[in-house]
Amino acid sequence: xxxxxxxxxxxxxxxxxxxxxxxxxxxxxxxxxxxxxxxxxxxxxxxxxxxxxxxxxxxxxxxxxxxxxxxxxxxxxxxxxxxxxxxxxxxxxxxxxxxxxxxxxxxxxxxxxxxxxxxxxxxxxxxxxxxxxxxxxxxxxxxxxxxxxxxxxxxxxxxxxxxxxxxxxxxxxxxxxxxxxxxxxxxxxxxxxxxxxxxxxxxxxxxxxxxxxxxxxxxxxxxxxxxxxxxxxxxxxxxxxxxxxxxxxxxxxxxxxxxxxxxxxxxxxxxxxxxxxxxxxxxxxxxxxxxxxxxxxxxxxxxxxxxxxxxxxxxxxxxxxxxxxxxxxxxxxxxxxxxxxxxxxxxxxxxxxxxxxxxxxxxxxxxxxxxxxxxxxxxxxxxxxxxxxxxxxxxxxxxxxxxxxxxxxxxxxxxxxxxxxxxxxxxxxxxxxxxxxxxxxxxxxxxxxxxxxxxxxxxxxxxxxxxxxxxxxxxxxxxxxxxxxxxxxxxxxxxxxxxxxxxxxxxxxxxxxxxxxxxxxxxxxxxxxxxxxxxxxxxxxxxxxxxxxxxxxxxxxxxxxxxxxxxxxxxxxxxxxxxxxxxx
Ligand code: ARG
Numbered sequence: 001x002x003x004x005x006x007x008x009x010x011x012x013x014x015x016x017x018x019x020x021x022x023x024x025x026x027x028x029x030x031x032x033x034x035x036x037x038x039x040x041x042x043x044x045x046x047x048x049x050x051x052x053x054x055x056x057x058x059x060x061x062x063x064x065x066x067x068x069x070x071x072x073x074x075x076x077x078x079x080x081x082x083x084x085x086x087x088x089x090x091x092x093x094x095x096x097x098x099x100x101x102x103x104x105x106x107x108x109x110x111x112x113x114x115x116x117x118x119x120x121x122x123x124x125x126x127x128x129x130x131x132x133x134x135x136x137x138x139x140x141x142x143x144x145x146x147x148x149x150x151x152x153x154x155x156x157x158x159x160x161x162x163x164x165x166x167x168x169x170x171x172x173x174x175x176x177x178x179x180x181x182x183x184x185x186x187x188x189x190x191x192x193x194x195x196x197x198x199x200x201x202x203x204x205x206x207x208x209x210x211x212x213x214x215x216x217x218x219x220x221x222x223x224x225x226x227x228x229x230x231x232x233x234x235x236x237x238x239x240x241x242x243x244x245x246x247x248x249x250x251x252x253x254x255x256x257x258x259x260x261x262x263x264x265x266x267x268x269x270x271x272x273x274x275x276x277x278x279x280x281x282x283x284x285x286x287x288x289x290x291x292x293x294x295x296x297x298x299x300x301x302x303x304x305x306x307x308x309x310x311x312x313x314x315x316x317x318x319x320x321x322x323x324x325x326x327x328x329x330x331x332x333x334x335x336x337x338x339x340x341x342x343x344x345x346x347x348x349x350x351x352x353x354x355x356x357x358x359x360x361x362x363x364x365x366x367x368x369x370x371x372x373x374x375x376x377x378x379x380x381x382x383x384x385x386x387x388x389x390x391x392x393x394x395x396x397x398x399x400x401x402x403x404x405x406x407x408x409x410x411x412x413x414x415x416x417x418x419x420x421x422x423x424x425x426x427x428x429x430x431x432x433x434x435x436x437x438x439x440x441x442x443x444x445x446x447x448x449x450x451x452x453x454x455x456x457x458x459x460x461x462x463x464x465x466x467x468x469x470x471x472x473x474x475x476x477x478x479x480x481x482x483x484x485x486x487x488x489x490x491x492x493x494x495x496x497x498x499x500x501x502x503x504x505x506x507x508x509x510x511x512x513x514x515x516x517x518x519x520x521x522x523x524x525x526x527x528x529x530x531x532x533x534x535x536x537x538x539x540x541x542x543x544x545x546x547x548x549x550x551x552x553x554x555x556x557x558x559x560x561x562x563x564x565x566x567x568x569x570x571x572x573x574x575x576x577x578x579x580x581x582x583x584x
Contacts, residue, residue: 040249063094065092068088077093077100078112111132119170125211125213141208144165147244151187153212153215161248184202225237242262244272265287280318355371355450359379360393365473372579375445379433380431384434389414393412400485411447417433453540454539456563459564464493470519471486511559512530518552528544
């Protein structure tokens with residue numbers, strides 16, 4: 001919060017105009033431009049999909065059960081059917097919502113699960129009672145939060161989740177119940193039934209029971225500074241960006257510039273503090289699992305002498321997540337220290353930029369390219385022409401093209417795919433794919449000394465100010481060609497239209513450079529990589545060298561094709577499984 005705001009707030013406590021001022025300050029945490037995108041827990045540009053979902057065109061959609069890991073960790077569904085594991089059950093639930101998790105292990109007539117709201121004034125509120133097996137029990141107030149309340153409401157069919165979880169409900173006078181126990185629920189928040197949460201039996205009396213008011217049109221508490229969730233629910237402004245999913249669809253946590261509480265992912269998402277260093281990636285950039293103490297016992301469950309009644313589906317979920325196939329990309333095998341200080345461009349060593357390739361046309365080394373896996377190289381559209389594919393050669397592992405080094409590979413080109421909307425005048429969509437020919441004796445395109453760079457699936461993986469690297473065999477401004485692979489560290493630059501008014505297209509282009517302009521790409525580097533490293537030291541091809549006014553002028557930074565904008569275009573041509581990092 002800005003100091004001025006803070007002082008004004010102190011000054012005007014209790015005055016009526018303060019409310020407006022208050023909301024102004026609150027809004028500081030929300031990114032308005034991002035809110036327009038209407039992100040939810042299903043938006044894989046912001047969050048990871050569940051292990052039983054995959055990310056298609058920016059949305060998490062259900063996998064088919066056979067796409068789940070095959071591990072056998074039997075679970076029983078409410079339909080009486082046993083599934084090999086939780087993922088397979090959940091992917092069935094996507095198609096048949098009646099298939100809900102019941103218990104771990106095989107089904108053998110253990111009865112049913114159900115949930116009722118009791119003693120409220122309407123159908124959408126009351127004390128929460130669950131039927132588990134043949135017994136019924138009320139849920140405890142202890143540890144009952146909006147997270148658990150949302151799950152109870154989802155189960156009853158209220159898509160917006162809960163609006164209140166603190167309201168108390170009393171037993172009607174004519175009901176004679178003696179409460180001695182209740183079930184404490186602990187959920188992650190996106191479960192579809194309380195049976196998926198950890199349920200623990202506690203001693204209790206009738207004052208210890210949880211109540212809930214589910215979201216309906218009528219229950220919507222609207223006032224001038226409420227925040228409207230993507231699902232239509234209104235929540236108080238001060239419940240946004242606090243790491244808690246109040247909306248039920250997480251839309252209150254996905255466009256944040258800061259967090260009131262919780263942990264702020266670089267991608268602008270607030271997550272609960274307890275997800276930090278818990279051994280599971282929650283931020284898409286992996287920043288929640290960075291700089292963690294090695295001990296890793298930050299979240300050790302203190303099991304009191306209580307009886308846990310349900311399975312721990314969260315453990316199953318984590319285990320299944322770890323069993324999903326993983327792509328190998330963006331990892332180099334040299335031990336180069338991160339964030340090394342650079343002055344001019346430096347000469348690269350073998351293995352430092354293993355995705356860098358050179359494109360030769362005839363005798364001329366004419367552009368750079370980026371190996372992204374399989375037989376595929378990414379480059380700039382302005383580098384290649386479709387009908388001369390036979391004239392190109394892809395050189396891999398090349399460090400010096402006068403004294404050709406060991407470990408250099410040469411491949412011929414099968415075909416060239418240029419973006420349909422590439423414009424040679426504006427340089428919009430300056431992106432192309434080159435498919436290499438396989439080595440005659442091999443079935444794959446595997447290349448020596450070459451590792452693919454990862455393809456970014458979200459524009460929120462990196463942001464202005466992040467340090468990234470450019471590399472290429474191009475010219476040095478002024479000096480003659482040096483014919484060596486060079487690299488430099490640059491930072492992503494915000495608001496580039498100030499340098500290139502009318503010529504810079506935010507959605508499709510990215511600017512990068514240094515304050516003094518000393519490091520830049522130049523003639524001959526086109527088509528080559530701008531790579532950025534995530535929190536786990538994995539490299540992503542964030543940009544393709546495209547254009548710039550002169551080279552190395554601070555007032556004219558280098559312009560790159562913004563690769564994240566083309567993830568779907570690339571995966572359409574090369575196949576999702578080659579580049580989709582998570583949830584293939
Ligand atoms: N279009 C140039 C080429 O074909 C790349 C220019 C990049 N310029 C820059 N200042 N970053 O090689």
